[in-house]
Amino acid sequence: MALQDLVAPQQSYNYAFLDEGSKKEIRRSLLKAVAVPGYQVPFGSRELPIGRGWGTGGLQITLSLIGKGDIIKVIDQGTDAGVNAVNIRRLIERTTPDVTTTLETAEATVIQTRHRIPEEKLRADQTLVFQVPLPEPLRLVERSENQTRRMHADKNYSRMWVALYEEVVKHGLIARSTSYPVLVNGRYIMATSPIPRWDIDKLHQSDHLSLFGAGREKRLYAVPPRTEVIPLAFEDYPFTVENFNGMGCVRCGSTNTYLDEIVTDDGQKIFMCSDTAWCDGRVARQSKESV
Amino acid sequence: MSIELEATTRDQSLEVETPLLVVENLFKRYGKGCAHCLELTGPEQDTNHCRNCGALIACAEVNFEIYPGEVLGVVGESGSGKTTVLRCLYKDMEPTSGRAFLQAFDNGQTDIFQTNSQQTRYLQDFLMGMVRQNPAMGLRLHITAGGNIAERLLAADWRKVSEIRERSSGLLDRMEVPIKRMDDYPAFFSGGMQQRVQIAKALANQPVLILLDEMTTGLDVSVQAGVIDLVKEVQRESGVAIIVVSHDLGVIRLLSERTLVMKNGRIVESGLTDQIMEDPQHAYTQLLVSSTNY
Numbered sequence: 001m002a003l004q005d006l007v008a009p010q011q012s013y014n015y016a017f018l019d020e021g022s023k024k025e026i027r028r029s030l031l032k033a034v035a036v037p038g039y040q041v042p043f044g045s046r047e048l049p050i051g052r053g054w055g056t057g058g059l060q061i062t063l064s065l066i067g068k069g070d071i072i073k074v075i076d077q078g079t080d081a082g083v084n085a086v087n088i089r090r091l092i093e094r095t096t097p098d099v100t101t102t103l104e105t106a107e108a109t110v111i112q113t114r115h116r117i118p119e120e121k122l123r124a125d126q127t128l129v130f131q132v133p134l135p136e137p138l139r140l141v142e143r144s145e146n147q148t149r150r151m152h153a154d155k156n157y158s159r160m161w162v163a164l165y166e167e168v169v170k171h172g173l174i175a176r177s178t179s180y181p182v183l184v185n186g187r188y189i190m191a192t193s194p195i196p197r198w199d200i201d202k203l204h205q206s207d208h209l210s211l212f213g214a215g216r217e218k219r220l221y222a223v224p225p226r227t228e229v230i231p232l233a234f235e236d237y238p239f240t241v242e243n244f245n246g247m248g249c250v251r252c253g254s255t256n257t258y259l260d261e262i263v264t265d266d267g268q269k270i271f272m273c274s275d276t277a278w279c280d281g282r283v284a285r286q287s288k289e290s291v
Numbered sequence: 292m293s294i295e296l297e298a299t300t301r302d303q304s305l306e307v308e309t310p311l312l313v314v315e316n317l318f319k320r321y322g323k324g325c326a327h328c329l330e331l332t333g334p335e336q337d338t339n340h341c342r343n344c345g346a347l348i349a350c351a352e353v354n355f356e357i358y359p360g361e362v363l364g365v366v367g368e369s370g371s372g373k374t375t376v377l378r379c380l381y382k383d384m385e386p387t388s389g390r391a392f393l394q395a396f397d398n399g400q401t402d403i404f405q406t407n408s409q410q411t412r413y414l415q416d417f418l419m420g421m422v423r424q425n426p427a428m429g430l431r432l433h434i435t436a437g438g439n440i441a442e443r444l445l446a447a448d449w450r451k452v453s454e455i456r457e458r459s460s461g462l463l464d465r466m467e468v469p470i471k472r473m474d475d476y477p478a479f480f481s482g483g484m485q486q487r488v489q490i491a492k493a494l495a496n497q498p499v500l501i502l503l504d505e506m507t508t509g510l511d512v513s514v515q516a517g518v519i520d521l522v523k524e525v526q527r528e529s530g531v532a533i534i535v536v537s538h539d540l541g542v543i544r545l546l547s548e549r550t551l552v553m554k555n556g557r558i559v560e561s562g563l564t565d566q567i568m569e570d571p572q573h574a575y576t577q578l579l580v581s582s583t584n585y
Contacts, residue, residue, distance in 0.1 A: 154408050165438055165445065165455065168452050169474050234452045236451050236453050
């Protein structure tokens with residue numbers, strides 16, 4: 001098989017890989033998720049040519065939504081060049097001939113992501129699709145699925161609060177770095193996928209629609225635009241975001257973005273923007289200005 | 292640190308006349324049952340099993356009431372239905388039939404056996420507290436002692452860690468649990484200390500009724516005496532009503548003013564504790580009293 005064959009459109013599969021019935025069912029579940037913000041809607045997760053737990057939930061949402069004229073951006077840990085992101089983008093390209101892909105956040109109509117929300121503020125005409133590994137925020141305090149559903153139904157979140165209280169007692173602060181629990185629309189506690197605390201404020205009263213898909217766990221949920229998303233915190237231990245102690249990105253110098261810590265060969269720690277597209281854009285703008 | 296437990300009783304003139312809790316015809320059956328279950332079980336038959344259908348009658352025809360600030364004892368042998376009555380009241384299990392009205396819940400107008408899950412949570416978190424025989428059932432052993440009490444307070448929308456810790460430490464201090472053990476796990480506590488943490492947890496939201504299920508069973512005599520003294524003091528300070536279940540007549544005699552005697556799922560005798568101890572009427576009660584050394 002030649003290299004060209006590997007990137008050629010796959011005619012043998014339906015448009016966007018999934019059959020139309022599956023896509024319709026996923027869209028119906030998404031409608032319910034949007035109608036009840038933060039509520040986990042069960043759905044029949046389909047088999048995809050990538051492993052469960054590698055973004056199948058997010059991918060199924062993306063495939064069920066995209067159509068002619070859409071522009072897709074896929075990021076993994078903030079970068080467009082991650083192996084997972086590249087493979088997912090390639091699958092979308094090969095099964096949807098009239099959909100284009102991009103690396104630019106501003107150009108995209110649908111952005112599929114894992115671990116990050118782009119630094120650039122998203123617009124109302126953009127949809128953010130999250131790949132979620134563990135959709136149940138109460139899983140750490142209750143193993144039984146039956147019980148966690150009951151707890152959500154009764155809005156019985158005291159055990160989640162106790163877990164946060166215990167973190168304060170042990171560590172002097174709420175130590176969760178990712179998947180920080182939030183209260184959506186004053187009703188459901190929701191897992192924020194493994195995004196850092198830095199990104200949580202971007203979900204609150206956002207212009208864009210956020211859709212969350214967990215393929216392995218077979219759950220979808222959503223945060224519609226202009227929805228209240230409040231991180232759980234105590235009055236005397238308020239919610240805080242990551243602190244980089246004034247460090248900036250070694251490429252673009254940014255000090256107001258989420259930074260990845262990199263240990264160099266000589267043991268030094270350097271920081272770089274996690275959102276590579278944002279960093280590239282900033283570097284390009286800086287070089288243009290200097291010329 | 293020490294805190295005064297606030298009295299949970301309300302209008303005294305109302306409480307003298309209005310029972311805090313009224314239980315009517317509480318009936319719990321395991322198995323399908325038949326038309327002869329009631330007549331084929333009970334103290335006269337000396338069995339809880341219906342020989343016609345094989346059903347187990349855990350309790351039947353249980354009627355009683357408790358007044359604000361009162362301590363009611365329930366005594367009986369193992370399998371007499373004491374704990375079943377308590378668990379039905381705390382909504383741990385659904386009774387087969389019967390009604391119960393708690394004055395503090397909807398002004399005594401709603402049957403607490405018919406509540407939905409949210410109302411049940413309200414009953415369990417705010418109006419009632421339960422101390423179980425097995426601390427592992429009443430405490431979360433992998434959560435700190437302070438965290439166990441905090442769970443109740445957080446359910447009542449307390450959102451300040453400093454206030455939660457102040458309240459928790461005050462309750463633990465009152466229960467004579469060393470404050471320095473507040474952030475330790477109850478799994479590493481002694482049995483008596485676990486029971487005292489349970490009582491502190493039950494008192495956290497100032498309930499109107501506390502249910503004590505064999506709380507001293509398994510404790511040595513000196514620890515038993517300490518826990519009983521503590522319960523008496525707390526009851527006197529807070530005025531909370533208590534139903535104390537025990538198979539130990541000594542515990543009942545020390546704690547309760549009025550007592551129900553149960554056998555084979557039925558109440559066979561009720562009255563003032565002293566009266567029952569001094570002048571037992573039912574044959575079983577006479578046997579029970581004569582078997583004790585009090």
